[in-house]
Amino acid sequence: MTAERHWSDPLTPAEITEVAALVAADSRVGTRPRFWGIAVEESLARALAPGQGRPVRLVVMNAEAHAAWEVTAWSSGHDRTASIGGWSDVDAKRPGVSSDEARAISQAARTHPLIVDALAKRGILDTSLVWIDPESITGFEPEDLADRRLSWGTVWYRESADDNGYARPVAGLVPILDLETLDVIRIEDHGVIPMASESGNYRSGTWGPDREVAPLEITQPSGPGFSVDGHLVTWQNWSFRIGFTHREGLVLHDLAYRDGDVDRSVLRRASINEMYVPYLDSDPTAYRKNFFDWGEYGAGPLTASLELGCDCLGEIHYFDAHVLDGAGAAKTIANGICLHEEDHSILWKHVNTRTGEADVRRARRLVISFFATVANYDYGFYWSLYQDGNIELEVKLTGILSVSGIDDGRMPAFGRMVAPNVQAPTHQHYFAVRLDTAVDGALNRLVEVHAEVEEDEALNPWGNAVKMISETIDTEKDAARVADASRAVHWRIENTEKTNRFGESTAYRLTIPHTTRLFAKPGSIVARKAPFVAKQLWATAYDPAERFIAGEYPNQAPLGEEGITDWQKANRPLDGVELVVWPIVGVHHYPKAEEWPIMPAHRIGLRLEPDGFFTRNPSLDVPPSEGSASCHAPAPAHAGSTGSAHLHGTNEPEAASCRCDAHDSPSHH
Known part of the structure; x- marks a missing residue:
């Protein structure tokens, strides 16, 4: 690994850290900013020599202010120190959901009183064995909540800490979640349905002894x-x-x-x-x-x-x-x-x-x-x-x-x-x-090619001639x-x-x-x-x-x-x-x-x-x-x-x- 950093190389931890720190220090993002992604601005970076600072863009949210921005910046290199370029407003609902945001709402939701009560109706009392996956709600936002950053939840139950939770859906239970406040806004309960009665584990030995397999190296x-x-x-x-x-x-x-x-x-x-x-x-x-x-x-x-x-x-x-x-x-x-x-x-x-x-x-x-x-x-x-x-x-x-x-x-x-x-x-x-x-x-073009039977009997007396037709997509x-x-x-x-x-x-x-x-x-x-x-x-x-x-x-x-x-x-x-x-x-x-x-x-x-x-x-x-x-x-x-x-x-x-x-x-x- 001897080459100097090329414009197309993945961002390094140092580049990510220095730019994120500059953004986090800005007062508009609040005390607990949330981030979603950073990437090299490839169209600008392609012309750069190895080792130069690189143009990047990232997304940051202030959940308490219901605000989000796309920030342009430069990472440091031979030619510059890290710096912020500009801020552009983004609809606060629309940045992607980070792993951290998903875990936070999952943890908050499973101990929410609405969830606890609904689980109790199904005989589930230990919420530490419950998973709640926040799912994207695009297109299904309730009309009265259209301006909020939302998710909905699928609910899963494990019989033990090492159980396969995805084998035991908690049917009929649909929480509507606010990703900014980490709150359960409401619950749809479509009725109690019996839980899966069979294990869904797939670890070695669960369903009998392993078969004999000859080594292949x-x-x-x-x-x-x-x-x-x-x-x-x-x-x-x-x-x-x-x-x-x-x-x-x-x-x-x-x-x-x-x-x-x-x-x-x-x-x-x-x-x-x-x-x-x-x-x-x-x-x-x-x-x-x-x-x-x-x-x-x-x-x-x-x-x-x-x-x-x-x-x-x-x-x-x-x-x-x-x-x-x-x-x-x-x-x-x-x-x-x-x-x-x-x-x-x-x-x-x-x-x-x-x-x-x-x-x-x-x-x-x-x-x-x-x-x-x-x-x-x-x-x-x-x-x-x-x-x-x-x-x-x-x-x-x-x-x-x-x-x-x-x-x-x-x-x-x-x-x-x-x-x-x-x-x-x-x-x-x-x-x-x-x-x-x-x-x-x-410089390229796109051409579509397909097969057709040659219908001209003079060219196809035996009926087996097939021509390939090319169409340039203009x-x-x-x-x-x-x-x-x-x-x-x-x-x-x-x-x-x-x-x-x-x-x-x-x-x-x-x-x-x-x-x-x-x-x-x-x-x-x-x-x-x-x-x-x-x-x-x-x-x-x-x-x-x-x-x-x-x-x-x-x-x-x-x-x-x-x-x-x-x-x-x-x-x-x-x-x-x-x-x-x-x-x-x-x-x-x-x-x-x-x-x-x-x-x-x-x-x-x-x-x-x-x-x-x-x-x-x-x-x-x-x-x-x-x-x-x-x-x-x-x-x-x-x-x-x-x-x-x-x-x-x-x-x-x-x-x-x-x-x-x-x-x-x-x-x-």
Whole structure:
């Protein structure tokens, strides 16, 4: 870690502390200010030399005054000391909820007389065993409380301190919470329903003895094939920089692939920009469930510490993550980002049946990952780079289903039974990805491609000719697109100034294989809150003010009036611009019994592939595997390894067992 601080590097604890201290010292924030996030102002910072002070923005609240501000500032560097730039008023209702704020309201609510009385009706007398998760209320604010900073609560009960509370919902009980005063304003009580009678624990040995599993060890005797210099990573022909923000968590900057002696750019920036999770159940303790987990809470503070042998295997490089907590202190998440290589089956193969010779190359990939624990759910985000120039994003959904109680003898109308008196509502997960493209340079265009049967019989006498139709997306109003596997729809992100040897624009192909549609009624709160989930791809011309697809402050925001559907009204041209594409990856989750009491990882994602970007297969220089002379033709004398590590599975003694616990996270969805 020798490199001097680069503009895109994650903020350091020292930078966070110095700026937060300047803000906290201002009299307008009061004696107990609350903070929500700090981030580098990337559009200004990009031009800075390493080691300079960096422009940042943060959000601070004075809960006692019902006031909030966005503050611009500079961190210290070779060229300056830390300083405040300016203050802008923010609607006090709308900043995201910090982990500290969530814990404070949870602790206050469970001892409130209204809650205590309601729990006593259900035979719950020890409130120390109760959890109350403050949930986002956007769109469901009671009319008489519309000006207050609000939340509503889901209530859970544990039979013991180590019980899985998310297995025992307290049905029918809905507190309305004031986040500023930490008060329970009122309670909806929809009647007493029997509690879950069955344990929801998932620890080793709970449901019988563990099965026998043969050891499987990953070894790299020559060390990893990547190199790390500060936050700059190089691997095989790839180079990129690791970033991290409060709202998005892991960010990748300046992805480039070395082609011969030239580093050719692919993406300027890549991140998970937002996550929307609507629940599709009219049950009184479920119908309000719909969350912008990033915009209303933040991926950064929800990031979990990763453990070697549990989350990542092999030769690992970890990056710590640093966030601003709700009290204005810098908080370090140890091992928040994992970097490692994986064997990934066959890269390419052919058997010459005439000579009996076979050529095969094994693929490996470089994986950059982080996990966010959002109360009951856990989400893993895995960016993978491949030797042939491909890029993949895989999202792994695991953790615990968000469940509701159900009365004896009833079956759920809008979900599935997972345990006695416990139902799991049908719901959806949408992940809005932000890709600032730079395919072979800064100026790109978006082209949609689909398949059609050739109807001209003169051109298609046998009925089997299929043509691929390309449509350039000229303006933003046309750039709300729908994925359609039945027509082989995909998109090309083309450079508008460079062509390959066949005269085609150099490009990368984007495919989104995992999609769904929102099944809520048009005009419903759920549909109006996140209009961007109606399409699978959006595109805009780069604007530094347009940072988040759901808008800057989606918490208790006016429904559907901000974010990408508003930006596109400008209808800016998209051909030959600094292009931003916004893929929407989605899954419709109809729960099943096998996902209880903890959910095996479900995987969804997207893929970027070179499409006329290279002259030919860029992985022809990958050497045969060591010790594989029997399954490939002799390698040319000049063939050499592009990386020093070799990934082997061995039967070494099993590693010491590990228990991987998520770090302290806020209590919400």
